[in-house]
Amino acid sequence: MSTDPETVRPAAVAAVPGQRAPVAVPAVAPVPAPGGRAAWFAWAVAATVYVLAVIHRTSLGVAGIDAADRFGIGASALSTFAVLQVLVYAAMQIPVGLLVDRYGPKRVLLGGILLLSLGQLAFAFSTAFGPALASRAVLGCGDAMTFISVLRIAARWFPAAQNPMVAQITGLAGMGGNLLTTAVLAQALHSEGWTASFTAVALLGVAVFAAVALLLREAPPGVTVVPPVAEGRPALRSQVRDSWREPGTRLGLWVHFTTAFPAGAFGLLWGMPYLVEGQGLSRGEAGGLLTLLVFSNMVFALLLGRILLRSVRARMPITLTVITVTATTWAAVLAWPGATPPTWLLVTLLVVMGTNGPASLVGLDYARAHNPPTRLGTATGIANMGGFLGIVTTLLGVGLLLDALTPAGAAHSADGYRWALCWLFVPLAFGTGMILHLRRKVG
Template sequence: MSVSPPPARASAKSWLIWLTAAAIYLLAVFHRTSFGVAGLQAADRFGVGVAALGTFTVLQVGVYAAMQIPAGVLVDRYGSRRVLTAALLFLGLGQILLALATSYGLGLAARAVLGFGDALTFVSVLRLIAAHFPGRQYAVVTSFTTALGYVGNLAATVPLTLLLAGPGWTPTFLTVGVITVLYAVFAIRGIRDAPGEARPVAREPVDVKALGRQVAGAWRIPGTRLGFWVHFTTMFAPNVLTMLWGVPYLVQGQGQPKATASALLTVFVFGSMIGGPVVGSIIAGRPSLRMPLVGGYLVGAAAVWAVLLGWPGAVPLGVLVPSFAFLSLGGPASMIGFALARDYNPLHRVGTATGVVNVGGFVATTVAALSVGLLLGWTGGNFRIALLAVVAVLALGTVRMLVWWRRTRATLFAAEARGEDIPVRITRRRWDAREPEAVPAAA
């Protein structure tokens, strides 16, 4: 399928299309993070222990992670419009099913359906951005998307807590599920896959081998691998706290009231909403700062976890708030992984490469959330030991990221030596390979 290059300048209609699609991402984030404050009520409703709550998030995030590469392929093949419409239907169905569920098994099935719908959203929105906006605006518009998504995260903290305490479980989740399904009408009418597109493009029959080559081609690019590990290391810790273990950690591990715990999670929301556009603006103007920003965040995150887990007794609010504020920057930093996927892959493969990158953070989230739950069960609820799983995943991801950072730099130097256009110019350092890599910077 031929793909038109992105326009030199985004039109007002492109911005409207983006806003319509970004609202879907807002809904997806709301549904994804709703268990962050509903977890303890779910334990009462389904008659399970706190450790068993981890299964809800592990299942949902596991489905999300497993679907990222297929979602990227679907978006490249069928377009964002169709995929986003399907996402809304699955998201709404998942929440409606959760609203009516009274058994643990049915609750798990509902979160799996929701995870499937969630998996289709972000990749689709990023593919729209790549098609409707010039390359220099990609990072900025992506950061606006994530900032808008955190409005959904915000709605899933204090407001959702109040709704669950008022109308209750079934009316709350049933209402948001129906609203999500109804929004599909706006998506099908308001979204276009490319500037000037009036109707969906006819598709050729599916070639499974070609799809496999599409995924393999994206994975072979060192820049895609680097994006994967950047996403892996930066976004999982905020996810683990906001999606599941934040409220239990603060209530049961730190002795905070439930209302205070929910309010503390809003620090992640506001930190990400502010940090996203700032990071996007910086890397749009200075792409050479992308990896230094990631490195700075990882060093700071290691220090924050050392403070939180090493603090004698309960951690005071004066330490929790700035610690959570810094960790919240992991979401904005993870967007650098998508910028790498966009820069090192041709437009017809951007959706697939974005899906590959997006797998990283959610694999890390799944592993960390499951490990925390298992350690809580083994230690009788000791959060200080259980959250060491987060530190271990952070260390693993950092090591792998450094490996692919070095290899990606080598491909840039090799491409520059051949006289090719490269997405960012960098200075050779002592640690860089002296012999150019054989892998091209883009393909």
């Protein structure tokens, strides 16, 4: 299958029979993506939206205990917030991919900013479980519209060989948003309160919307992106079907599924409660460890990006190594006598989980490399569903087990968290099996 970036062509003028004046039609020769400073500027403007989306996405991770108190809910109901948000995100990936393919990434990004801001603003003023749950669903829709759009813009501006590295740097930028959440929002919740803190986060969208609307170019100057209608739009069903039939798309989904969810579920919801309630750390100490997860992610994003830039053959070794080391470290933590492992082991766990996000982007690279440009957004959307389906499965499974293992009215114990988090090995084993099965079908 094609591994070229999206075709962009300069407009050429040709005479059309029956008309007095010539009209512009696409030239045949494709123009290679230029890269350079202009490309990085376009990427930076688009990536700002992804940073904003990560701030919104991870805001619940530092507010889990506050949310339980505010709405009077237990672990199962608390996990429902994150489950619904991530489930909506996953369900929106194929529709968003189709929208990007049809209408362009800039429009999709602008729509995503609006939904993110509206969802977070509603969450800021919610005082009951139902409205708060609905607001997180709206936020999940907006979140879903960002990452695929940024990668599509990168594919138009950068040469194909640079796309894996740019994807890793995009993930790195997103971790900057996560860092802002853990370092700033966690403190603001205690000093400024719930409504003021989340309202401030929602209003960040105003500045980002203006930047994208005024500064973002979808393609290099002087180059016309050929709209799908010019080459014949495939039916929606065939677009999705052809993307799914490509083994590289399915392998990408399961790579993303298996590598992304351990750190995703931990950072999105269960990290702070586990460290505070299960390990007896203060909120400050727990926040420091979660910040370590973010920094580790940044370091590994740069490292894996450089490795993939040198050789695409490193994709599968990276994937299997990250899965193995993550599973081994979690096993050591959960099997530690007394259910309270030492600090050095918790630090090791968070450093190791820093590999999860960068490794998950290998899945998107599989989808990109094995699909033609006309369905790149759709294929990327399918692959990008994987990790978030894994996160949903983990959030819900851990929440249900934690409630089942905790007597009514009692606080969650270290032992309860230990047994509930054993659920991680179920999606890890299933996803690894699917990867080993599909790798033989992908050349």
